[in-house]
Amino acid sequence: MGISDKFDEMKNKAKGKAEELAGHVKGKSAEAKGEAKGKAAEAKGKAKGGSSSGGMSEKIDKAADFVNEKTGGKYADKVDKAADKAKGATDRNR
Structure with a gap:
């Protein structure tokens, strides 16, 4: 295995890790967005009920x-x- 093969292997590992992290961030973002929508709906319901x-x-x-x-x-x-x-x-x- 030559140096260019090792370089390609490391590059592919780094690319895989970057994609993994991007997916994780995307999932957390969607989770936070859903939670925010839920909290907003809850607050809206409480406001309607109170008035x-x-x-x-x-x-x-x-x-x-x-x-x-x-x-x-x-x-x-x-x-x-x-x-x-x-x-x-x-x-x-x-």
């Missing part, structure tokens, strides 16, 4: 129930009135 009046109404009701529980229902009429106003405000902002 719907149904979800907000439930949260307002839960907060009103909490206040009524902590105050023993002493201010239930005022809390309910405030909750209704808050629900109306969220419906108008949709």
Whole structure:
């Protein structure tokens, strides 16, 4: 085996390694892109869920129930009135 054969062998090994690394980088890039798309879709879904009046109404009701529980229902009429106003405000902002 001559020197040119050894040179060709080393060149082919280097070329194979370069192709292997390029494939690895391409795979990681596709993986990161897919993960980013998934995170964006998740954030979009959370944003839509949080801005719907149904979800907000439930949260307002839960907060009103909490206040009524902590105050023993002493201010239930005022809390309910405030909750209704808050629900109306969220419906108008949709």
